Amino acid sequence: MCTTCGCNVTPGNAHLAQERGAGTAIEVLQDLLAANDRTAAHNRAHFDAHGVLAINLMSSPGAGKTALLEATIAALRDRYRIAVIEGDLETDNDAARIRAQGVQALQITTGTACHLDAELVHRALHELPLAGLDLLFIENVGNLVCPASFDLGQHLNVTLLSVTEGDDKPAKYPVIFRASDLVVLSKADLLDVLDDFDPARAAASLRALGRDTPMIRTAARRTPALEPWLDWLEQELARPRALSPSLRPRIAAALRA
């Protein structure tokens, strides 16, 4: 029997065809994360409407994302209005650390989910007034794999690589490092005592990902060592953001081009 259109169906075998039905193939060619991307675009439009620069901060656990934010807020809070969305599996310890710096922080606890997605950020935005803000940090769950696949609506991706990790991390986690607009070598004050981390090798493995992503060093516990990071932030803050099309991080521009 023709299984495509049912042309061979006779009164004698019709009941078989009715039970089985006809096969049909549909070409879709739709991105699997299309729904997430639509919500991310909505979030981005929301940030743009309020003139807020949104930065997605990613790293492995313990690379110093929260410490960098504490030091950044202390350095910039007199000149810019800053807020933070914190993503963690459990506890609001990080949000409490940020609030201690005198700015708004909203904790998203993801339970067992290893990453933030656009919907979680969207829900958080309902509780976080953007009016009057200049800068919003979204501190993603500490993880170098899963966060890379989800656009949150941020304008820029910043990935921390602490010098207590391997200098070949960009080669091991190409998706997240390729998606980064800036790579921060954190805890760089430890380079003097750690002779197995070679910043040149880290830069080479980052460059091998086909991007000229800038790499800077910070040491959040040593205030003068924050200057390259603060300079980069101020340069991005000075850029007009309500442009059309909106500024999108490499992750979104490259993956969804």
Added chain:
Amino acid sequence: MHELSVCQALLTQVSEIAAGRGAAAVERIVVEVGPLSGVEPALLDRAFTVVRTGSCAADAVLSIETPAVMIRCLTCEAQSQTAPNRLVCGVCGGYRTRIVAGDELRLRRVELRVPLAAA
């Protein structure tokens, strides 16, 4: 394991398509998962066996196509196949390259079983 989230998004898309066509069941789902998508095909496959339970795709086969990473050099225009962490031009060594293939995370095709009256 974000493959579970990706798989749930996949099933939502497939269910919408199946409902729109009045399908009785989904027979086969074809997706493209490139090495630079950040999704691991084996884990996606395993997640699918969990997520599909009780859905219109409960008996569906998931076919995962994995395109190789292909880049085009913006300096010398050469196109080359390469490793996910080696995205510099294989010909001139330039680092200004564009991904031509290998970052797909896409639902390509859905094969449905449609009751004859609805077909």
